[in-house]
Amino acid sequence: MTEKVAIITGSAGGLGKGIAERLTNDGFDIVLHDINQDLLNETEAEFKDKGFKVTSFVGDVSKREDQFALVKHAVDTFGRLDVFVNNAGVEAVTPLMDIDQKELSKLFSINAFGMLFGTQAAAAQFIKQGGGGKIISASSIAGHESYEMLGTYSATKHVVRSFTQTASKELAKYKINVNAYAPGVAKTKMWDRIDAEMVKQDPSLKPGDAFAKYTAEISLGRYEVPTDVANLVSFLASPDSDYITGQTILVDGGMVYR
Ligand SMILES: NC(=O)c1ccc[n+]([C@@H]2O[C@H](COP(=O)([O-])OP(=O)(O)OC[C@H]3O[C@@H](n4cnc5c(N)ncnc54)[C@H](O)[C@@H]3O)[C@@H](O)[C@H]2O)c1
Numbered sequence: 001m002t003e004k005v006a007i008i009t010g011s012a013g014g015l016g017k018g019i020a021e022r023l024t025n026d027g028f029d030i031v032l033h034d035i036n037q038d039l040l041n042e043t044e045a046e047f048k049d050k051g052f053k054v055t056s057f058v059g060d061v062s063k064r065e066d067q068f069a070l071v072k073h074a075v076d077t078f079g080r081l082d083v084f085v086n087n088a089g090v091e092a093v094t095p096l097m098d099i100d101q102k103e104l105s106k107l108f109s110i111n112a113f114g115m116l117f118g119t120q121a122a123a124a125q126f127i128k129q130g131g132g133g134k135i136i137s138a139s140s141i142a143g144h145e146s147y148e149m150l151g152t153y154s155a156t157k158h159v160v161r162s163f164t165q166t167a168s169k170e171l172a173k174y175k176i177n178v179n180a181y182a183p184g185v186a187k188t189k190m191w192d193r194i195d196a197e198m199v200k201q202d203p204s205l206k207p208g209d210a211f212a213k214y215t216a217e218i219s220l221g222r223y224e225v226p227t228d229v230a231n232l233v234s235f236l237a238s239p240d241s242d243y244i245t246g247q248t249i250l251v252d253g254g255m256v257y258r
Helices: 014-025 037-049 064-078 101-129 151-174 189-201 209-215 226-237
Strands: 005-008 029-034 054-058 083-086 133-138 176-183 248-251
Touching: 005 014, 005 064, 014 029, 014 037, 014 083, 014 226, 029 037, 029 064, 037 054, 054 064, 064 101, 083 101, 083 226, 101 133, 101 151, 101 176, 133 151, 133 226, 151 176, 151 248, 176 226, 189 209, 226 248
Parallel strands: 005 029, 005 083, 029 054, 083 133, 133 176, 176 248
Antiparallel strands: none
């Protein structure tokens, strides 16, 4: 059987690293990718020590040419592409009245335009190969429901859900499945930063309080870990999800009900 190949953007750390680790265990050859070269090198070395078949590529998802170069690197290295995970994303914590052009440009460029460019680059390769493929993107609970202080972030994660629907409809004829995962509150560097910013904005909060407030609402009684997200992405990357497309699936321990 031909080995399958997966790209995960923003996989030097956080949820992306957890997804990459799971997909290697599922038998994929992996392309790690990040804008943070040092962390990417560390993660690649760690994966190689574990015997994983892995390569890495430094790029910025907000640059369309970088996304196409990333896919080219995967094909040059492993000969094909089967799964593209649009995982990279950034946050901002700002009261609505203070949101400015700079924040909007940054978050939309990375979270929304980046997801679209990744989808285009992956789909172009899948169409060329002719055998279909899977595109899986990071939305969020904030892609289903918008939160205070997270206005720009929430808007970009709604865009991910929107492009997922459009792409699934346009690309279905090529047997390309397009879905998204919508995590809740996972303890990664992203939430460390969100908590620190929320504390800065509200003097009644101490470090850890914002994270505690959000996680207290989770029905299953604990915060999310990368494996929780990776389990869903593994399913969406597998033939078991062949009849699912255009969906943004919540994986949040019970926070947002749709
Ligand atoms: N942590 C959560 O609770 C949570 C919840 C819902 C959704 N998400 C989404 O899941 C994804 C991963 O989140 P995380 O918590 O692991 O974040 P993280 O900040 O811990 O990791 C994100 C990674 O993406 C990389 N990155 C940032 N900008 C990039 C760019 N322009 N190009 C390439 N790489 C870039 C970073 O260097 C980092 O390694 C994001 O899209 C995020 O919005 C996270």
